[in-house]
Amino acid sequence: MSEREQGYLHGHHPTVLASHGARTAANSAAYLLPHLTPGTTLLDVGFGPGTITADLAELVAPGRVAGVEQAQGALDAAQAVLDERGITTVELRVGDAYALPFADGEFDVVHCHQVLQHVGDPVAVLAEMNRVAKKVVAAREADYAAMHWYPENPGMTAWLKVYQETARALGGEPDAGRHLRAWARAARLHRAGRLEVTTSTWTYADDDATSWWGNSQADRVTYSEWHDRILATGRSEVQVEAIAEGWRSWGAHPDAYFTMVHGELMLIKD
Known part of the structure; x- marks a missing residue:
């Protein structure tokens, strides 16, 4: 993407795409679904492995759907998901979230999920999303603390x-x-319509879910670009393995529980 955008911390290793591939419109964009109807046009900014995008496309079909992502590897993975599901109404592009290659008001809905936390200027990205949105801007972001x-x-x-x-x-x-x-x-979205802010969670609290989440996170620590980023902070391989083992042991514990809280933003234009 733009030079103002920082490196994507997670990278696009298969372990990351596999973890992100568990995301669906139901578990990651439920707050947006009441605003979607057949024929709605939609842009998904930073679509990752494309599983949410595919769900949204099925909900708005035959409406046009487009997606913009910074990495060709993510685009290829997302296109494979679309092809497997037989979805032909989605156009994916490698592009710049700070300069979306679309006209003003070209889409009814502009959506992003877990994108703003990774960019250097989230206000500018929101302003650009607002520019190309006719009716709704939607964003969902984790809160690690x-x-x-x-x-x-x-x-x-x-x-x-x-x-x-x-x-x-x-x-x-x-x-x-x-x-x-x-x-x-700060992006002046409140001047374009009504802002709604809500929250939702992902919760892992049964044996299958905690085992999957713990092993998924351990694999990402061990094999993805995230591994090298941890070493770059001065941690040792022993410390990295201790982090991975912490996730594995947690996931195997019979009382394991994990909740990830998300903030949700929606601009509904007048």
Whole structure:
């Protein structure tokens, strides 16, 4: 994307795409769904592996859907999802969230999920999303400081510390969920219509869910670009493995519980 956009902390390793591929419109964009009807046109900014995009496309079909992503690898993975599901109404592009290649008001709805926390200037991205939206702008972002889990273990505590440290070093804001209203007002979205701010969670609290989440996070720490970013902070391979083992042991615990809190922003234009 633009030179103002910082490096994407997670990268697009298969372990990351597999984890992100569990996201659906139902579990990641429920707040938006009442505003979608067949024929709605929609732009998905930063679509990742494309699973949310595919769901949204099915909901608005035959409406046109477009997606913009910074990495060709993510685009290829998302296109594979669309092809597998036989969805032909979506156009995916590699592009710049700061300069979306679309006309003013070209889409009824402009959506992003877990994008603003990674960019250097989220206010500018929101303003650009507003420019190409006719009716609705929607964004959902995690808030890492609000995440909580049981039982505690040193590996996961270290994971959160290094994640927040690394994200901010790259110019992002890992606690983005709590900033959405402020960013929207700074982008003057409140002058375009009504702002709604809500919250929702992902919760992992049964054996299958905690095992999957713990092993998924351990794999990302071990194999993805995130592994090298942790080492770049001065941590050792032993410390990285301790973080991964913390996730694995947590996921195998019979009482394991994890909640990720998200902020949700919606601009409904007058």
